[in-house]
């Protein structure tokens with residue numbers, strides 16, 4: 440039996456849609472099989488809440504009198520891009536204040552704005568015949584600027600590598616604090632709840648898919664950067680970082696409980712965002728793929744003390760990783776997650792709630808994501 | 822685990838062997854968890870004491886009479902719960918396994934009683950929600 444987007448949306452509008460999280464469908468499919476489960480369930484919700492370094496926001500401040508063409512812009516001391524038209528800017532989550540020890544960056548500016556806080560703007564311009572002003576200071580909030588939307592070039596990574604450190608000193612990486620001599624390992628995917636691990640070939644996720652982005656509504660805008668389909672697959676899903684999504688969404692509808700400015704010691708600033716994608720249960724295959732569990736999703740462990748040429752050292756399932764420890768060459772190593780599984784669950788639950796209440800309908804993608812993508816490497820000049 | 826105490830000292834008593842006094846004069850079993858001495862010779866020592874509570878009280882009085890400040894360790898690690906988003910980065914950094922996941926919600930719990938104030942988790946937290954309060 441198959442369903443259409445229209446049928447599912449009609450049920451949502453009538454508040455009759457049956458919605459399950461990607462966690463709930465695991466047991467349902469084990470119990471009843473994918474065929475039966477797909478008849479019962481209309482929508483499956485996924486979720487993830489972790490670091491999404493390639494994120495940022497487009498802002499338009501509005502014009503002052505007299506107006507200024509901003510070429511150098513600081514928001515709470517964090518530089519924002521000055522190469523767009525007069526009062527447009529883009530602030531990247533990984534941008535730091537001039538003093539990198541400050542622990543405050545673009546991700547924190549975005550969190551503060553979404554939390555309704557005022558942010559201090561300082562900007563300078565060359566002063567031209569049409570834009571005579573040369574500098575400006577203002578306190579802005581989300582309410583009193585024009586547009587404010589996240590546009591994140593690479594979010595929601597489909598799986599990711601596991602990090603460890605074989606060296607004799609503690610190293611501080613974007614995968615967290617790694618203790619010497621492999622005394623811990625870190626991992627970062629939401630596994631069985633992660634959007635792209637439940638729709639591994641993007642069969643029902645495409646450009647224009649409506650999503651949960653940081654507590655508001657957003658859309659899949661494009662394939663994410665470093666979109667890669669070339670990795671080995673086990674149980675139908677890739678091992679290690681593969682597909683990614685570019686996401687867009689209005690900051691004015693977002694909820695700061697799904698946003699965290701990050702200060703990753705030794706690496707820099709970033710942002711953690713809650714992202715959830717609804718999967719329409721068009722047929723039993725959608726259900727079968729979404730029923731994947733942490734026991735069936737694998738990732739390879741890499742040595743982050745090596746500057747390059749990291750080779751897989753061991754392979755673990757997310758069930759093993761989430762148990763708190765894994766075995767390596769006869770010894771037990773403790774694990775840490777970098778993304779919040781509690782947060783991933785909350786995202787999937789909240790999106791489920793919106794759909795059940797008839798507040799969130801599904802959007803059919805306007806174009807598919809690429810079937811293929813390969814990573815190119817940057818060749819440095821000798 | 823024993824009783825956790827904090828002893829503060831300054832240049833007047835920095836050279837006294839606190840652990841020797843605790844074991845020989847009061848029959849206690851001290852275990853130093855952390856000792857920090859600053860450039861001005863003041864500092865703090867965090868230790869656990871095993872033995873009778875009456876002896877621990879006596880020892881505390883005895884050390885106070887030598888000019889040490891002795892206090893029990895309370896709220897020695899602080900977590901900003903509103904900022905913590907239960908990522909779990911702290912779990913494998915803690916030598917005493919003071920952080921655990923809630924089995925149902927996967928929220929991260931902190932057991933302050935087992936924390937030995939080593940500070941390992943503080944730099945590992947990506948939202949800087951953890952702080953030592955010594």
Ligand code: SF4
Pocket residue numbers: 900904905906907908909910911912929945946947948949950951
């Ligand atoms: S590392 Fe920080 S944010 Fe993450 S669970 Fe621990 S205290 Fe919470």
Ligand code: SF4
Pocket residue numbers: 898914915916917918919920935936937938939940941942943
């Ligand atoms: S300070 Fe040390 S012992 Fe205390 S919670 Fe943090 S890592 Fe654990």
